[in-house]
Structure formats: structure tokens, C-alpha cells
Amino acid sequence: MIFPATTAFYAGLLALLYLGLSGWVVAGRVSGNVLFGDGGDEAMLKRVRTHANFSEYVPLALIVIGLLEASGGSHGLVQALLIALLVARILHPIGMFAAPNSPRQFACRGGGILLTMAALAVAAIALLVRVA
Numbered sequence: 001m002i003f004p005a006t007t008a009f010y011a012g013l014l015a016l017l018y019l020g021l022s023g024w025v026v027a028g029r030v031s032g033n034v035l036f037g038d039g040g041d042e043a044m045l046k047r048v049r050t051h052a053n054f055s056e057y058v059p060l061a062l063i064v065i066g067l068l069e070a071s072g073g074s075h076g077l078v079q080a081l082l083i084a085l086l087v088a089r090i091l092h093p094i095g096m097f098a099a100p101n102s103p104r105q106f107a108c109r110g111g112g113i114l115l116t117m118a119a120l121a122v123a124a125i126a127l128l129v130r131v132a
Contacts, residue, residue: 004069010082011062017089018058021051024093043097050093057116061085064123071130081119088115 028047029035038045065085069078088111095109 001070002072004066004078006075006078006082007062007066007069010086011066013086014058014062014089017086018051018054021047021054021093025051046096050096053092054089057120058085058089061116061120061123064120064127068123068127068130071127073126073130077122077126081123084115084119088112088119091115 025047028041028044032039032041032044034041034044038048062085065078065081068081069075090112091108092112095105095107095112098105098108
């Protein structure tokens with residue numbers, strides 16, 4: 001097994017993005033005096049859910065992609081999956097605050113969701129093929 005250096009690099013970038021989202025939630029809590037939950041504020045709910053969505057998908061995606069890389073998977077595929085994941089996780093919060101049913105919402109939020117799931121699915125299939 002080789003050290004998944006490419007995945008480690010992107011994990012670092014994604015961790016910084018996660019910290020940025022965390023700070024964004026904290027700032028919303030402080031400015032809105034919301035100590036728990038969303039305080040009935042729709043914008044705060046969007047911040048909280050954007051942060052939570054990141055924490056729901058990114059760890060599993062990094063594990064699967066890291067295992068693919070560590071098992072000797074193609075560097076090009078690993079790099080493409082990690083770039084897709086990073087772009088997806090940047091797009092998603094942009095789309096969360098777009099006007100409902102707007103092209104920006106569909107492109108960014110929808111695109112972020114689809115790109116995240118596609119990266120996870122391709123990584124999972126590639127890993128299964130590799131170890132089967």
C-alpha cells in the first residue's frame with residue numbers, strides 16, 4: 001500500500017474549506033444571536049445545512065478516494081475525482097443562496113450535488129473493480 005499523497009493534499013484543502021464554512025455558521029450565529037439550531041431564520045438554516053451537507057459527504061468520499069489511491073489506482077483518475085469533489089463542494093454553498101429555481105441555483109447547488117455524488121460513485125466503483 002502506498003501513501004495517498006494526492007488525497008492527503010486535497011483533504012487539507014477541503015479541511016480549510018470546512019473551517020471556512022464553520023466560521024460562516026459561527027458568524028451567522030453571532031450576528032443573529034442564534035445559540036442553537038437555526039433560530040427560525042431561513043438564511044441561518046441554509047448555512048447550517050450547507051455545513052452539515054459538507055460533513056455528510058466529504059469524509060466518505062475522501063476515504064474511498066484515498067483507498068483507491070493507496071491501492072495503486074490511476075493517478076489521473078484520483079486527481080480528477082478530487083478536483084471534482086473540491087469544485088462540487090465550492091459550488092454547493094453558492095447555489096444554496098441563489099434565488100429559488102434560478103439558473104444559478106440549478107447550476108451551482110444541483111451541479112455541486114451531482115458532481116459530489118458522481119465522484120463518490122465513480123470512486124466506489126473503481127475501488128471495487130480494483131480490489132475484486
